Each structure stands twice: as structure tokens, then as C-alpha cells.
Amino acid sequence: MIKRIFAALLCAMAAACLSGCAEQTPPPEEHTGTRIALSMASRDQFLVTVETSVLEHAAKNQVDCTVWDAGNDYVVQMQHVKDAREQGYDALIVNEVSPSLTRGILREAEDMPVVFVNREPEMSALTVGKNAYVGSDDSEPGRFQAAWLNDYAEEKGLEHLNIVYLTGIEGQASTIARRESLMDHLKVDHDFVYDSTAQFDRAKAQVQVGMLIEAGRSFDAIVAQNDEMAIGAAMAMQAAGKELCPILGIDGTIAGCQGIRDGMLSFTVRQPGDEQGRAAVDAALALIAGESLDTVSGVTLGEDELSLMIPYEPVDAENVEEYIS
Template sequence: MKMKKAFAAILAGTMCAGMLVGCGTSQATQSDSKTDRAVKVSDYDGEITLVIATKDEFLGTLDNAVKAAAEINNVELHSVDCGADQDKQNDAVRAAAENGVDALIVNLADDSRAQDVIDAAGDIPIVFVNRCPKDTSLLNDTHVYVGSDESTSGVMQGELLADALKKDGQTEAHYFMLKGTEGLLHTMARSEDVIETLQKNGITAEETIPAIDCDFSRSVAMEKVNALLANGADFSKVDTIISNNDDMALGAIEALKQAGVDTSKMKIVGIDGTQIGLQAILDGDMTATVFQSTSGQAAASLQAAINLASKEKVNTGISYQLEDHTIWVPFEKVTEDNVGDYY
């Protein structure tokens, strides 16, 4: 199994010096597989709390990856799932701060309410992971972000789709889009950038069935597509399904197949590169996805939290790019040609 780039970019400086070539660059020289193996990032004797928005396929994997990184580092980590409720998240952050944790890792339930989280944390440093505060001016030396550039994911998805369409001699996409949680920055970025990229690549994009918001949920996508079918939506004219994540794409595929709709000739693209998304590419159910490294984000966010708690520079021991209080973990394109490198 080929080892992925995305994870072992996060290593302690001593490990870098002794084991890796070119460790000071923003690109990793070693990597993990889809199993999200933990890598020892630093020795640290303290307590960190992870407060995660919810545990869908992707965020559940992220939660497990942070726990794995903490375990291998002998870091005491507490994890709290807020069930996508920002008020509950604020309460969890406040409770963790009152209990004297050294740092917090927070996956926002609502990216427009990061100030609430900061207020609840008081003087405790925060690493926001995967979902960036909508107001990026809130980021500073003690409130940082670790994640992947969402505009990049939409662009990559558009490029993958354009390549797949052109390969079959198509210059038009009659598409149906499944969007994530309404109002979140990455929902908007993924939805807008993929269409703009198609057009820039010479593909005429026509929305054949109006987009639906499915909260990044496979079950919600399946339920809503079933409702569309029951109300007479004609999917025979759809040749492209664009989904803000793999889960929703798979929910749509399942609903359509159960209704007797042939999806075999549709171009279907997702984002995240989850295990089930990768399997769908192997099975021929999905055309492509954009891999988002849970293990890379997990290791980087844990190391950043350790650094903040230890009064170190936030990017100490991290070889991903640091820019304006943000540590960028790159997205990567996945197709049938290279899916085996990730699965």
C-alpha cells in the first residue's frame, strides 16, 4: 500500500532532523494511508479538550484521528460531541475552561459564532479545526485555525469533473447539486467554486434539478432525493451529480438506484475522500472525490494546541504552511487512476 503524503508532515523537530529530507518545506516527505495512523508529534504533559460539532462520517474520523494522535503522545485528551448545537458547544468549552485545560481544539458547529466560543474559553488558547471562523479577524497568536482551503476543494472538484466530461467528449453538464449545511463557509465555497471552475474549463453547467441542502448527511440526502422522486423530479435528464461531500453523494446514489434510476453513466463527484467514498470510486459508483486529510488536520491541530499551551511558536514541529494564523493541510484529487494510493 502506498503511503499518503498528508500525515507525517507533522513531526517533532528532532524527528525531522533525524529522519526526513527537506522537512522545512510545506510539503510532507512521508505519509499515511486512509487508516489515519497516528504519528508521534511531540512529548507533552498536559490536558487538552477536543470539542467537536458532530460525528458524521468525516468528523467522526477526525475525532478518532485526534484521539489516536493524543494517545501516541501520551496527551490527556477529552472529547465532547455537541450534536451540531452551538449553544451546547459553548457550554462544553466553558466547562473545559473552568476545569483548567491547557488548550482547546474546537470544530465549530456554527462558523459565524466563533466569538461565542472565544468568550466561553476565556484565557484558554484555541485551535479551531476543519471549520474556520467566518470572521477570520478573530484569529491571532492564541486563536488559530488548522484546516484545508475550501476554495481549493471546489476548484479541484470542478477540474476533476471537467476532465471526466471531456474524456467522454462532453462539453455540457446537466447537473444536480447536493449542498451541505446552509450558511457554512465551506458549503458556499464548495458550491460556488465548482461551477465557476467548470465554466473556466469550457464546460457549460446547467442546473437541471434545483439544488438541495442536506446538512452533509447521507440519510438526509437519501430522504430528500426520495421526496424529489415522489414529487415527479425527472432524473433522466441529469448526467452529473455534484455533492459537497461523499456522504450526500452516496445517499443520493442509493435513493436513485432504489427508484430504478440508472446512475452508471452519470458523472458523480464528492469531497472528503472518506473510506466509503473511496470504495464507491473503486466500485464505479462515484467518478472522483477530493481527499481531505483527517489525520493531517488531527496531528496538526494537536501539535498546535500543544505549542500554544507550551508558549511555543504555533507551527513548531509542523511542516504544513502557516499563513495568517492558519495552518493549511492540502486537499488532493482522487480518481479511479489513483484511488488505490488512498484506500
């Protein structure tokens, strides 16, 4: 009898101990079950920054995120939209191949919330409460580049600049806005001795600038619409044994900032890819929950209640360490 009582007491004590231990250990966080798909137009060093930020912020919010790469193919990106809808994703984030796809993407998505990131879509096609655009004002980097060139010419006592201009993908909103802004704010007398698209591609820019050098063309500065093309231009000059002229980029990528530190590039304008990716996830979650986009932090919500904007930041030798560290 005593043995049975003693055994019962031991069992009760063990149960109490286990119960106490269970109360002290927090239960594992439950998964929300929310799923978001991300369709990237392509991958370069900057766009990988956006993609990585989306994945990291989704994980922090316990959201499953699937990434697809369209390889700059219109048909492939449209298939991504169809797959996301048919597979029951809660929302889709799109880095668009071209703004000409916007209406088709929204038709294919039907009632699924769609957030466009980095590349501006056809804004008139978007619907408040169903869609959003997260990006930066693409007129800013052209203005910053023009200001740098104006100051450089004044500092060096130059009355005229011969400029090589390397642009992005033709027809893209960013390509157009960066060009128009540069032209509007460039005050020093100048000629564009070469003005052509290198499609945001380092290798294409290297080939084009290399051909200019071989042809004996002279120029005082190279302005590129992204860091990859700027680096390609610098590589072409180095390969030809030429002294580097001022070379300006846009994006403020790790490679671009390293190029400034190493003396390859003179200037870039940081595009906040990390912040764009984070805000795109927050916007998608807000749309899924039926909340207003003004709940998304760290952005400026436009009067259209669709656009979430994050400013560019100029980077040169004086402040580049802030962006490398």
C-alpha cells in the same frame, strides 16, 4: 562469625544484582499532566477521522484528551467551552458548529488557548499566540470537481450538462467556498436542475434524489459537497433501478473511496482529516508552551501566523487504491 559474614556477602550480592537490574530496565515514562478538551460539532464518518486522529496523537504525546459532541447545538458547544475553562484544561480544540460562535467561544475561553480544526472560524477574531486554525483550503475541492466535469464533457463530446448539486450546511465557510470555486471553474455549458442543501447528510441526500427521480427529472451528473451525500445520491439511483450517472463527492472517506472502487462514485477529493487532527494537537501544545506555530510540521503556516493549511488531493479510479490501502 563465618555464617554472619557469608550472609552479609549474599545480601550485598543480591543488592548489587537488583541495582544492576534496575539500571537495565528503563523507568516508566512520566505523564506530562497536560489536558486538552475537544469539542466536536457533530460526528459523521469524516469528522470521526479527525476526532480519532486527535485522540491518537494526544496519547502519543502523553496528553489526556476529553471529547465532547455538541450534536450541532450552539448552546451545548458553548457549555463545552465553559466546562473546559472551569475544569482547568490547558487548551481546547474546537470543530465549530458555526463561525458565528467564534467570538463567543473566545470570550468564554478567556486565557485558555483555543485551536479551531476543520471548519474555518471567524479568522478576524483570532489572536496570534493564543489561537490557531488547522484546516484545508475549501476552494480546492470545487476546483477539482469542476475540472473533472470539464474533462468528462469533453471526453464524451457533451456540449451541455444538467447537474444536481447537493450542498452542505448553509452559511458554513466550506459550503460557500466549495460552491464559489465550482462555479468559477466550471467551463462546460450547464444548468443546475436541482440545487439544495442536504446538510452533509447521506439520508437527506438519498431522499432528495429519490424525489427527483420520482418526479421524472432528468440529469447528467450529481455533484455533492461531501462523500456522504454522494453515496446517498447513488443509493437513491440504485433503489430506483436507474443506471448511475457520474457522481462526485468530497472528503475521500473510506466509504467514499470504497464507492469509487465499487463503481458507485466517479470522483472525490480527499480532505486530510488524519493530518488535521494531528496538527491540531501539535498546535495546541505549541500554544500551551508559548512556542510559535511554525514548529508544527506537515502544514503551511499562513502569513497571518494563525492558519495551518494542509492540501486536498483528487481521487478517482486510477489512484483510489492508494487511499484504501
